[in-house]
Amino acid sequence: MKTISILNLKGGVAKTFTAANMAYELYRRGYKGLLIDNDKQGNLSKAYSRYDAENVAPVTKLLAGDWESADELIQHTEYEGIDIVTANMSLFGATWNLTKEDSGNQIERYKALVYAKVQYYGDCTIYGKYDYCIIDNPPDIGLNVVNASSICSVTISSPSKASSSTFTGTITSSVIASAFTTLSPISGGLSMMQ
Ligand SMILES: Nc1ncnc2c1ncn2[C@@H]1O[C@H](COP(=O)(O)OP(=O)(O)OP(=O)(O)O)[C@@H](O)[C@H]1O
Numbered sequence: 001m002k003t004i005s006i007l008n009l010k011g012g013v014a015k016t017f018t019a020a021n022m023a024y025e026l027y028r029r030g031y032k033g034l035l036i037d038n039d040k041q042g043n044l045s046k047a048y049s050r051y052d053a054e055n056v057a058p059v060t061k062l063l064a065g066d067w068e069s070a071d072e073l074i075q076h077t078e079y080e081g082i083d084i085v086t087a088n089m090s091l092f093g094a095t096w097n098l099t100k101e102d103s104g105n106q107i108e109r110y111k112a113l114v115y116a117k118v119q120y121y122g123d124c125t126i127y128g129k130y131d132y133c134i135i136d137n138p139p140d141i142g143l144n145v146v147n148a149s150s151i152c153s154v155t156i157s158s159p160s161k162a163s164s165s166t167f168t169g170t171i172t173s174s175v176i177a178s179a180f181t182t183l184s185p186i187s188g189g190l191s192m193m194q
């Protein structure tokens with residue numbers, strides 16, 4: 001399984017759009033993909049019609065380490081071959097709670113999911129089941145983004161159109177580059193594309 005993370009500190013630059021369409025295109029080519037909506041806005045969950053505003057979101061349980069089996073975190077979408085770990089505003093609280101915790105295993109949370117077994121697929125691990133894992137991130141680098149980077153093989157800084165705020169985008173790219181210089185030892189083999 002290859003894990004691709006879509007990241008940019010700028011908002012509204014098509015991170016979610018890229019994640020949603022990349023998953024669909026890979027599905028069309030016959031690959032199996034797991035989406036992780038790592039943004040409290042839940043827009044990727046909405047794109048695949050799995051948004052639930054009421055209950056604690058699966059990605060929140062993932063970040064909090066509050067889950068027992070991967071089957072309780074993963075939902076199927078209407079496309080057989082695209083599954084999703086959904087998000088909602090509950091992720092906001094979980095990210096804050098993490099700042100109060102002992103930092104010991106904070107970056108291991110998302111890693112635990114990768115090697116968890118999914119009984120639905122005949123006791124297969126997530127790593128073995130899916131060809132791709134695509135992570136959509138919020139326009140910031142919070143603890144949930146740091147956690148997610150621990151399972152990434154490729155990070156894509158989504159492109160932004162030249163405009164009056166392109167200056168911000170330029171800063172964004174350099175900030176992300178420096179952040180990932182720090183994060184790459186955590187992930188073990190991270191590369192970055194722009
Ligand atoms: N190639 C495109 N052509 C036209 N509109 C686009 C394109 N890509 C994205 N959009 C539109 O741009 C808007 C922002 O896209 P999107 O939600 O993917 O950005 P984002 O980076 O995920 O935002 P946020 O930082 O808030 O999560 C959406 O309304 C989307 O439909």
Ligand SMILES: [Mg+2]
Pocket residue numbers: 015016017039043136137138
């Ligand atoms: Mg988005």
